[in-house]
Amino acid sequence: MKHLPLPVFSLFVIALPLILSNNYYLMALNIAALNVVIVIGLNLLMGYAGQISLGHAAFFGLGAYLSAILTTTCGFPVWPTIPAAMAITAVVAYLIGIPTLKLEGHYLVMATLGFNVIVYIVMIQLSAVTGGPSGFAGIPRLQIGGFAFDSDLKIYYLFWAVAILVLILSLNLIHSRAGRAMAALSHNEIAARCTGIDTETYKVKIFVISAALASLAGSLYAHYISFISPGSFSIFFSLQAVTMVLVGGMGSVWGSLFGAILLSLLPEVLHSVKEYNVLVYGFILMAVLMFFPRGLFPAGRSFCIAMIRKKT
Amino acid sequence: MISPADPHMDTAVLEAKNITVRFEGLEALSRLSFAISPRRIVSIIGPNGAGKTTLLNAITGVYPIHAGEILFQGKSISGLKPFQIAALGITRSFQQAQLFMNMTVLENVMVGMHSRTTSGFFKGMLRLPSERKEERIISAQSRDILDEFGLISKAADMAGHISILDQRRLEIARAMAARPKILLLDEPAAGLTIREMEAMADLILGLREKGQTIILVEHNMRLVMAISDHLIVLHHGVKIGEGRPEDIQKNRQVIEAYLGKKV
Amino acid sequence: MPQLVKLFQFTLSGLTTGSTYALIAIGFSIIHNATGIVNFAQGEFVMLGGMFMITFYGYLKLPMAAAFVLSVFAVAIIGLLLEKTALRPSRSQEVLNLVMITVGASIFIKGLSMAVWGKSAMTLAPFSGEDPILILGAAIMPQSIWIFGITLAVVAALSAFFVKTRTGKAMRAVAASRRSAMLAGIPVNRMIALSFFLSGALGAVAGIILTPVTTISYDAGIMLGLKGFSAAILGGYGSMIGAVAGGLLLGVLESLGAGLVSSEYKDVLAFLILLIVLFFKPGGIFGKGASRRV
Numbered sequence: 005m006k007h008l009p010l011p012v013f014s015l016f017v018i019a020l021p022l023i024l025s026n027n028y029y030l031m032a033l034n035i036a037a038l039n040v041v042i043v044i045g046l047n048l049l050m051g052y053a054g055q056i057s058l059g060h061a062a063f064f065g066l067g068a069y070l071s072a073i074l075t076t077t078c079g080f081p082v083w084p085t086i087p088a089a090m091a092i093t094a095v096v097a098y099l100i101g102i103p104t105l106k107l108e109g110h111y112l113v114m115a116t117l118g119f120n121v122i123v124y125i126v127m128i129q130l131s132a133v134t135g136g137p138s139g140f141a142g143i144p145r146l147q148i149g150g151f152a153f154d155s156d157l158k159i160y161y162l163f164w165a166v167a168i169l170v171l172i173l174s175l176n177l178i179h180s181r182a183g184r185a186m187a188a189l190s191h192n193e194i195a196a197r198c199t200g201i202d203t204e205t206y207k208v209k210i211f212v213i214s215a216a217l218a219s220l221a222g223s224l225y226a227h228y229i230s231f232i233s234p235g236s237f238s239i240f241f242s243l244q245a246v247t248m249v250l251v252g253g254m255g256s257v258w259g260s261l262f263g264a265i266l267l268s269l270l271p272e273v274l275h276s277v278k279e280y281n282v283l284v285y286g287f288i289l290m291a292v293l294m295f296f297p298r299g300l301f302p303a304g305r306s307f308c309i310a311m312i313r314k315k316t
Numbered sequence: 317m318i319s320p321a322d323p324h325m326d327t328a329v330l331e332a333k334n335i336t337v338r339f340e341g342l343e344a345l346s347r348l349s350f351a352i353s354p355r356r357i358v359s360i361i362g363p364n365g366a367g368k369t370t371l372l373n374a375i376t377g378v379y380p381i382h383a384g385e386i387l388f389q390g391k392s393i394s395g396l397k398p399f400q401i402a403a404l405g406i407t408r409s410f411q412q413a414q415l416f417m418n419m420t421v422l423e424n425v426m427v428g429m430h431s432r433t434t435s436g437f438f439k440g441m442l443r444l445p446s447e448r449k450e451e452r453i454i455s456a457q458s459r460d461i462l463d464e465f466g467l468i469s470k471a472a473d474m475a476g477h478i479s480i481l482d483q484r485r486l487e488i489a490r491a492m493a494a495r496p497k498i499l500l501l502d503e504p505a506a507g508l509t510i511r512e513m514e515a516m517a518d519l520i521l522g523l524r525e526k527g528q529t530i531i532l533v534e535h536n537m538r539l540v541m542a543i544s545d546h547l548i549v550l551h552h553g554v555k556i557g558e559g560r561p562e563d564i565q566k567n568r569q570v571i572e573a574y575l576g577k578k579v
Numbered sequence: 580m581p582q583l584v585k586l587f588q589f590t591l592s593g594l595t596t597g598s599t600y601a602l603i604a605i606g607f608s609i610i611h612n613a614t615g616i617v618n619f620a621q622g623e624f625v626m627l628g629g630m631f632m633i634t635f636y637g638y639l640k641l642p643m644a645a646a647f648v649l650s651v652f653a654v655a656i657i658g659l660l661l662e663k664t665a666l667r668p669s670r671s672q673e674v675l676n677l678v679m680i681t682v683g684a685s686i687f688i689k690g691l692s693m694a695v696w697g698k699s700a701m702t703l704a705p706f707s708g709e710d711p712i713l714i715l716g717a718a719i720m721p722q723s724i725w726i727f728g729i730t731l732a733v734v735a736a737l738s739a740f741f742v743k744t745r746t747g748k749a750m751r752a753v754a755a756s757r758r759s760a761m762l763a764g765i766p767v768n769r770m771i772a773l774s775f776f777l778s779g780a781l782g783a784v785a786g787i788i789l790t791p792v793t794t795i796s797y798d799a800g801i802m803l804g805l806k807g808f809s810a811a812i813l814g815g816y817g818s819m820i821g822a823v824a825g826g827l828l829l830g831v832l833e834s835l836g837a838g839l840v841s842s843e844y845k846d847v848l849a850f851l852i853l854l855i856v857l858f859f860k861p862g863g864i865f866g867k868g869a870s871r872r873v
């Protein structure tokens with residue numbers, strides 16, 4: 005019973021393209037997979053370290069731009085570049101996390117927000133390297149040996165394999181010693197410390213891991229779309245990622261999956277909403293926080309369980 | 317581990333030398349000195365606000381000490397962080413139970429084994445064989461501990477859903493899971509009924525039987541007098557008496573400061 | 580010699596923007612003191628102040644003083660609404676939850692403003708002409724003088740309010756300890772609402788006096804809020820003198836950085852300062868030590 009959702013979900017993911025006829029939805033689903041990676045990573049930070057980052061778009065962007073620059077400008081091969089970009093992003097996150105994670109939660113919120121703004125400005129201003137506001141084009145596509153990921157369908161299977169891998173690793177993590185330590189420190193920091201948990205180091209590690217995951221998604225994004233521009237990495241995307249976590253419920257890995265997919269596909273379904281994206285996100289964020297502080301997904305699940313109990 | 321030939325056997329495991337803790341003008345502990353012998357139950361008593369909890373917080377590194385020194389097995393632990401002190405072998409319960417309410421009873425005890433185990437993020441994510449073996453071992457050991465503390469039937473319950481007595485027990489079980497050299501208990505019997513208090517007393521005595529060194533903060537004089545080997549009396553952050561329970565009961569100053577009013 | 584004049588010029592213009600940062604920073608402090616939260620919508624109050632002034636003064640052609648008062652009042656009411664309709668009814672009163680609600684409110688307000696005022700930047704004429712006044716060889720715009728004067732007046736009025744009036748004292752009592760204030764019979768909830776009202780008003784004033792210098796657009800709030808927050812951190816979070824000092828210092832540093840190093844990275848500088856201060860002195864340069872008590 006406990007292990008059922010994973011194979012069921014994986015089968016569903018494998019079968020979905022067979023039902024879908026429209027390539028347009030495939031592309032939206034591919035982006036959703038990357039959002040899943042970012043949001044699960046961010047949820048480890050929010051749900052388990054009790055810290056909020058409004059700078060994940062910057063880490064996402066770092067991954068994308070590092071991948072673009074290292075492969076296109078410097079001519080490095082694609083696959084080794086992706087972990088290299090993750091490593092660089094991780095170091096940057098470490099440097100930000102060390103001072104701010106010792107302080108109260110909202111300092112990290114501001115510091116990461118500020119960091120996001122810096123990265124965004126640098127992307128625009130450092131046009132010799134980044135291509136400036138008009139973006140960076142001609143990023144090489146993904147391929148393994150002779151096999152090129154040249155269609156949305158091939159990318160679909162690759163990205164969702166990555167997303168499901170991240171899902172599995174995160175589920176493993178939260179049921180391990182480190183995961184219990186994280187849950188302990190998010191619930192009661194003093195008790196966690198007196199139980200022998202080095203809470204400060206743990207928080208920094210989670211922050212670094214979640215930044216590295218965002219970087220991974222960024223690299224994949226760059227090599228998929230093959231064109232990137234600063235607009236995708238503004239703080240609005242950071243806010244979207246946080247909203248996805250909150251909708252899915254802090255501390256629920258499955259919830260993050262749900263939140264990321266739902267909010268990634270929502271604008272595709274409601275075309276007219278696109279113009280008022282900002283308004284809609286602001287509203288969802290506020291409403292969820294006010295009425296479902298534990299998340300929409302957990303609330304919905306409790307509701308369903310209650311309904312089923314009632315019937316039987 | 318502790319064997320009869322242990323040279324530390326009767327020298328102090330924990331020693332405080334003139335420690336002082338201040339809060340904005342208030343001196344919560346003033347030049348306090350004492351030594352704790354192993355395998356004893358040493359109780360800290362004193363009226364409300366005497367500084368008992370502050371002392372436990374100072375020992376565990378939760379509050380910094382402004383002067384003096386605390387020695388654990390002959391080495392200074394002043395300035396170490398709480399997690400380091402816990403890893404060295406000093407664990408505790410809290411005056412208000414501080415369980416991890418978002419976890420099951422079993423998981424709470426497993427967290428207690430944190431400093432005895434090593435698997436990190438990497439092993440946890442990949443479920444490496446060594447990690448799975450460690451998980452199996454600590455889960456089995458945690459069950460043993462729960463059994464010993466009479467909580468095994470509630471292993472899968474959420475920590476927030478068990479009775480107050482069970483929560484107190486669980487907190488001690490979690491602290492014991494680290495196999496501490498010294499166990500600190502902050503008012504483990506507060507709010508319990510007479511019966512529950514007796515159960516708690518048996519539990520604490522049982523731990524001592526097995527050689528556990530215990531520092532106990534407790535208000536209930538009957539409990540303290542019945543189970544302690546040694547008493548330290550605090551008043552306004554100052555030690556005003558120390559000795560065996562029967563001696564303390566005769567001490568005038570102590571009676572005036574505390575016993576006379578309280579009992 | 581011209582080099583020195585240049586420095587003086589940069590300092591003057593830095594003090595001008597710095598004054599508005601100071602006002603924003605005070606807004607952050609007032610809400611923080613009353614509730615313990617960071618209000619991310621503070622920057623939107625500034626943007627709204629500018630927008631309302633443009634609407635009342637630029638379009639509806641109301642007399643300047645009336646437009647000024649009306650704009651300040653309108654934003655103050657929006658601040659009040661934020662507290663009454665979003666924060667107060669929230670099911671979880673955890674600090675981080677409330678902070679994120681203000682983040683949501685901030686983008687909500689931004690989205691609404693885009694719908695109302697459109698996407699392009701809006702301008703507002705300076706309050707009294709554009710002929711620069713020369714002081715020691717440096718040119719100062721009349722608007723800068725307005726900015727200094729109004730900021731000074733607002734800070735003086737606020738100080739008097741907090742020290743002299745019953746309500747001001749009550750607000751300080753709430754900041755010192757909510758519990759004791761409640762026990763002393765102070766209507767704590769009213770004081771919290773008032774802090775949002777005041778912060779809205781302060782943000783609006785900052786926006787109104789700044790807009791003639793910089794223009795304003797629907798998305799300017801986040802940046803201004805971040806600057807104000809950086810200023811507050813710089814000076815020591817929660818203190819009024821710290822907020823003013825931090826604001827002025829940030830304005831000057833930024834202006835010197837833009838003038839002497841590179842104007843493209845002007846905004847980067849503000850956040851580098853924020854990160855560096857958080858790194859080395861999280862209590863602020865004028866504050867005391869650590870900010871967390873265990």
Ligand SMILES: Nc1ncnc2c1ncn2[C@@H]1O[C@H](COP(=O)(O)OP(=O)(O)OP(=O)(O)O)[C@@H](O)[C@H]1O
Nearest residue numbers: 339344362363364365366367368369370371411873
């Ligand atoms: N974090 C703190 N900040 C400021 N003062 C504190 C703090 N912790 C304790 N105190 C003060 O230190 C003194 C000693 O408190 P402590 O909690 O150690 O007393 P106690 O002996 O445990 O009392 P009780 O029997 O009520 O638990 C009290 O005056 C208390 O108000």
Ligand SMILES: [Mg+2]
Nearest residue numbers: 368369370411
């Ligand atoms: Mg106590």
